[in-house]
Amino acid sequence: xxxxxxxxxxxxxxxxxxxxSDDFETQKKRGFVDCPxxxxxxxxxxxxxxxxxxxxxxxxxxLAMGEEQRRMMTQMKAIAEKIRSNADYVGxxxxxxxxxxxxxxxxxxxxxGEATLEEAKSLAEDxxxxxxxxxxxxxQN
Numbered sequence: 184x185x186x187x188x189x190x191x192x193x194x195x196x197x198x199x200x201x202x203x204s205d206d207f208e209t210q211k212k213r214g215f216v217d218c219p220x221x222x223x224x225x226x227x228x229x230x231x232x233x234x235x236x237x238x239x240x241x242x243x244x245x246l247a248m249g250e251e252q253r254r255m256m257t258q259m260k261a262i263a264e265k266i267r268s269n270a271d272y273v274g275x276x277x278x279x280x281x282x283x284x285x286x287x288x289x290x291x292x293x294x295x296g297e298a299t300l301e302e303a304k305s306l307a308e309d310x311x312x313x314x315x316x317x318x319x320x321x322x323q324n
Contacts, residue, residue, distance in 0.1 A: 185200065185201055185202070185203065185204070185207075186198055186199070186200050187199055187200075187201060187207060187228050187229075188228070188229040189216070189218075189226050189227065189228060189229055190226070190227055190228075190229040191217075191218035191220070191221060191223040191225060191226050191227075192223055192225035192226075193218065193220070193221050193223055195218050195219075195220040195221055195223075196229055197218065197219055197220070199216065202300065205300075206300055207228070209300060209304075211224075211226060259317055260319060263316050263317050263318075263319070266293070266295060266316050267295055267316070269293055270292070270293030270294050270295045271292060271293070271294050271295075272294075272295060272296060273294045273295070273296040274296045274297060275296060275297050275298075276296060277294065277295070277296030277297055277298045277302070278298045278299075278302035278303070278305065278306055280294055280296070281294060281298075281306055281311050281313055282306065282309065282311060285309065285310070285311040285312075295316055298313075
C-alpha cells in the first residue's frame with residue numbers, strides 16, 4: 184500500500200492509501216476519490232517527501248491527530264471490526280463468492296476477503312454491491 188498526499192480544487196489537503204499509483208488513477212477516473220472536507224472529486228496528488236516508517240514517527244503521527252480525527256479513526260476501526268465479525272472470510276475467492284451470492288448460486292450472507300483491482304472492476308460492472316473495508320496497520324500484525 185502507498186500513502187498519497189492529496190489536494191482538492193478547494194486546496195484541502197488530505198492523505199489516502201492505494202495499492203499503486205495506477206490504482207489511484209483508476210479510482211479517481213471512476214469518481215471514487217473525493218475530498219473528505221468538501222466532497223470535491225477534483226483531486227490531485229500533492230507534493231510529498233518520502234517517508235520512512237519508524238515506531239517513533241508513528242507515535243508522532245498519532246499525537247498530531249486532533250480529537251475529531253482520533254474519534255473518527257476509532258469509529259472506523261469499530262465499523263471494520265463489526266463488518267468482519269458479522270461476515271465470513273473467503274480470502275482471495277472474494278470476487279468468485281460475491282458473484283455467486285449476487286446471482287443466487289450461493290446463500291445470501293455477508294463476506295469479506297481480497298480482490299484485485301480487475302476483479303473489483305468486473306464485480307462493479309456486473310452490478311454486485313461491495314465496498315472496501317479499511318485495513319489498519321495493527322490488523323496486519
